[in-house]
Amino acid sequence: MAACFSLCRKKAKNRQEPSLAPGSASVSVSAPPSTVTTSRSDDSAAGKHTSKSTASTSSQRSIPAMYEERAHNLRVFEFDELRNVTNDFSRMNKIGEGGFGSVYKAYIKPLDGKGDRIAVAVKRLNQRGLQGHKQWLAEVQFLGVLEHPNLVKLIGYCAVDSERGIQRLLVYEFMPNKSLEDHLFNRNYPTLSWNLRLQIALGAAEGLAYLHEGLEVQVIYRDFKASNVLLDKEFRPKLSDFGLAREGPTSGLTHVSTGVVGTHGYAAPDYIETGHLTVESDVWSFGVVMYEILTGRRALDRNRPSNEQKLLEWVRQFPVDTWKFSVIIDPRLRSEYSLKAAREVAKLANSCLVKNRKDRPKMHEAVERLKQAIQISSTEAHSSTSNLDKQKRSEPSRR
Structure with a gap:
């Protein structure tokens, strides 16, 4: 886990990253394409490269490279903010659970602070170390790039390393009719x-x-x-x-x-x-x-x-x-x-x-x-x- 975060922090030195929570270390979601494996913890190919030649990749941008251009479109949330809007991740707010972790319904203020609160789904990563972080990173980068009426919209994310532990969360548009x-x-x-x-x-x-x-x-x-x-x-x-x-x-x-x-x-x-x-x-x-x-x-x-x-x-x-x-x-x-x-x-x-x-x-x-x-x-x-x-x-x- 430390190796992954050290890579992220080295990248963060090259540009100023927003602080994700008071008194905590922020983690950049930027990473060189070679360090990102878009797979889950049960993917035996985790850490391996896909079958691509050096010549072919030079003419085609990768998802992480495309994400670098569009990362500003995602909202960076503080952990305390998401904890508050979910009532400290209360069971009463819980609407689902899967391999990634638990999902909670919440309401957040618009970015400009004006207008009615917005219904969202907050997905909180289980504490599973390196592979869990890779899964979270894959979601952020893919949905930070992809945009289509038939793909769920990612509103933002939260990534915090602090004395309270490692926190990885995603905030999506709320889908009221389930699946x-x-x-x-x-x-x-x-x-x-x-x-x-x-x-x-x-x-x-x-x-x-x-x-x-x-x-x-x-x-x-x-x-x-x-x-x-x-x-x-x-x-x-x-x-x-x-x-x-x-x-x-x-x-x-x-x-x-x-x-x-x-x-x-x-x-x-x-x-x-x-x-x-x-x-x-x-x-x-x-x-x-x-x-x-x-x-x-x-x-x-x-x-x-x-x-x-x-x-x-x-x-x-x-x-x-x-x-x-x-x-x-x-x-x-x-x-x-x-x-x-x-x-x-x-x-x-x-x-x-x-x-x-x-x-x-x-x-x-x-x-x-x-x-x-x-x-x-x-x-x-x-x-x-x-x-x-x-x-x-x-x-x-x-x-």
Whole structure:
């Protein structure tokens, strides 16, 4: 841990860093690209370099280099400020917990001190030493650079080393409708309508397309799953949790070599078998989530009968072009969906789940196919409404 902080402090000598808490040592979030590994504590490749040549990296900026230009956009919070707005990280304010640590809802004042307080989510890092710091640093740098309507917005951070210990926190925009996982699998939540499911799928696809194709550097998300798709007050989806994200391969290279991490049931088999990370790994994960959206079932559910526990194996029993296909559709939809559009979504999911990663679609192609499915669903709904109106008009009037 001391080695990492010494690197940060050496960097801090070259520019003045804001003090993050009274009487404590501040830690710069700047770091040379060679010292930053955007991985979690369970990444066996931590501390290793990705497969990039010196010649190729000279022509393409890295995420840390891009972050240096945009770091001023993030707000630097004092630890005492975040402790106060969360009521000393009270259980009453706690809204979630994951591998990173606990998440608390809080309200903060705008930077200029004017206007109403803003609802935020404060994520506090577990005290896990060096790897935890690397995970925190990855989130700060990626979300300090990335900007898209379908990615969660990072408002700021807190990094403090003091006699009270090491503190690493992140402050995000608050997402009031929890996650896609909550609405698909928790029966305490209202059922997501068919049209809303399609819109969420489309927004998530657009977020991934931006990561893969919308920047000068390619970003592999590496942790696409329903729990990481958060929903705002209008149920617009936003990808969250970038602790596993990695920069993609540079020109002339096909993959990034890394330890295999992620969530069981979502990771692509080619990535698991070889450790070769590509954007097609994200595409596979996207296909899995598409089937979760269609079925209302988890990718892996040990509480189901043995032949139904693995979602992808179960849906294969009901081919998309057969009459049996409708069996897989979430029964909570109560037949209020377009079967034709559902088939198109399943076909897209199947194309994302092909064994040869090179045959999987690009995410911009997935976006277009989802738009087509939405159009099909909309046309059918309009046609159904028109037929109902005609039927009512043709009925004899009753007194």
